[in-house]
Amino acid sequence: MHKKLFIPGPVDVRPEILEAMSAPMIGHRTKDASALGERICKNLQKVFYTDNPILLSTTSGTGLMEGSIRSLTTKRAIVFSIGAFGNRWAKLAKSNNVPVDKVEAEWGQPTLPEIVDEYLSTGKYDVFTITHNETSTGVMNPVEEIAEIRKKYPDVLWLMDAVSSMAGVRIEVDKLGVDVCITSTQKALGLPPGLSVCSITQKAIDQGRKVEFRGIYLDVIALYDYMQKKAYQYPSTPSLSHMFALDKQLDYILNEEGLENRYARHLEMAKITRAWANEHFEQFAAKGYESNTLTTINNTKGISVADLNKRIGELGYMISNGYGDLKEKTFRIAHMADRTVDVLKELLDVLDKEIAKM
Numbered sequence: 183m184h185k186k187l188f189i190p191g192p193v194d195v196r197p198e199i200l201e202a203m204s205a206p207m208i209g210h211r212t213k214d215a216s217a218l219g220e221r222i223c224k225n226l227q228k229v230f231y232t233d234n235p236i237l238l239s240t241t242s243g244t245g246l247m248e249g250s251i252r253s254l255t256t257k258r259a260i261v262f263s264i265g266a267f268g269n270r271w272a273k274l275a276k277s278n279n280v281p282v283d284k285v286e287a288e289w290g291q292p293t294l295p296e297i298v299d300e301y302l303s304t305g306k307y308d309v310f311t312i313t314h315n316e317t318s319t320g321v322m323n324p325v326e327e328i329a330e331i332r333k334k335y336p337d338v339l340w341l342m343d344a345v346s347s348m349a350g351v352r353i354e355v356d357k358l359g360v361d362v363c364i365t366s367t368q369k370a371l372g373l374p375p376g377l378s379v380c381s382i383t384q385k386a387i388d389q390g391r392k393v394e395f396r397g398i399y400l401d402v403i404a405l406y407d408y409m410q411k412k413a414y415q416y417p418s419t420p421s422l423s424h425m426f427a428l429d430k431q432l433d434y435i436l437n438e439e440g441l442e443n444r445y446a447r448h449l450e451m452a453k454i455t456r457a458w459a460n461e462h463f464e465q466f467a468a469k470g471y472e473s474n475t476l477t478t479i480n481n482t483k484g485i486s487v488a489d490l491n492k493r494i495g496e497l498g499y500m501i502s503n504g505y506g507d508l509k510e511k512t513f514r515i516a517h518m519a520d521r522t523v524d525v526l527k528e529l530l531d532v533l534d535k536e537i538a539k540m
């Protein structure tokens with residue numbers, strides 16, 4: 183039995199999109215491949231609210247996180263972490279020999295603009311990272327406020343992980359001034375895992391050119407240069423199957439559902455889930471900073487999350503336990519991509535019934 187997925191990636195994928203994944207191959211050095219790449223990039227620019235180029239990488243989101251922090255840092259990076267995925271930026275930097283400092287907020291709390299100001303004002307850094315939506319804690323960062331403070335430091339590159347929120351929440355990349363904004367296909371975009379995408383500014387490209395050892399496969403400058411010269415093609419063979427599917431899904435998001443409706447649906451699902459969480463347990467994220475794409479719930483009843491998931495699994499549903507140290511202390515319900523309000527309500531009913539029996 184297929185379990186309906188309420189985990190923060192991979193998400194359930196609409197049958198039409200799965201079908202698009204199985205379309206026959208085309209040559210990756212053909213005019214058709216260029217046209218496909220161009221259409222995807224132009225449509226992603228609308229989802230990102232950017233006029234800057236979009237790069238595709240045949241890796242999951244972590245690939246572009248690693249590639250961007252390595253290829254673009256000339257001096258020192260500062261990582262503003264609010265959880266497990268924030269910490270990942272610092273690990274990626276360290277293991278690539280990129281000088282890095284990390285400021286970690288208490289889990290459940292956001293990155294406050296004052297903190298960004300405090301660290302950037304030291305002048306020690308030429309890159310900073312922000313997690314837009316921290317999937318371990320269910321916190322969404324106040325990026326508009328961070329963008330205001332950042333105006334004081336226009337030369338420091340802003341790398342943003344929007345892996346679990348882009349296409350589920352409005353993120354106006356150019357207005358915010360984000361230099362590299364990254365997302366993966368298997369979260370709010372609603373595709374299978376295996377491809378990631380990012381926007382990139384000219385400022386980031388110029389800075390990256392000064393970095394001597396950028397690697398090969400994850401070098402975002404190489405991706406950019408090849409794409410520019412070879413009409414939306416890539417240095418190595420991309421996952422064309424993902425590109426077929428992404429092309430189709432972007433058409434659906436932009437022209438059938440519409441971005442506004444998509445954001446509204448995500449918000450509605452978030453409100454319903456939060457209300458349920460606060461009625462029976464307690465939301466983990468600080469009030470006012472809750473994510474619209476997933477809810478992390480404090481396990482105040484001390485139930486066995488593993489047991490709960492087993493019970494609902496037999497009924498065809500799957501939620502997520504807490505991340506890392508929070509494994510049994512919290513659990514997570516994702517409400518993203520093409521999940522509907524009705525199916526979410528179905529899950530919450532099932533949870534009510536099963537929790538009552540525990």
Ligand SMILES: *Cc1c(COP(=O)(O)O)cnc(C)c1O
Nearest residue numbers: 242243244267315317345346366
């Ligand atoms: C899932 C996730 C990642 C990792 O992305 P992969 O596509 O699995 O590499 C990074 N950051 C956040 C916030 C995520 O939710």
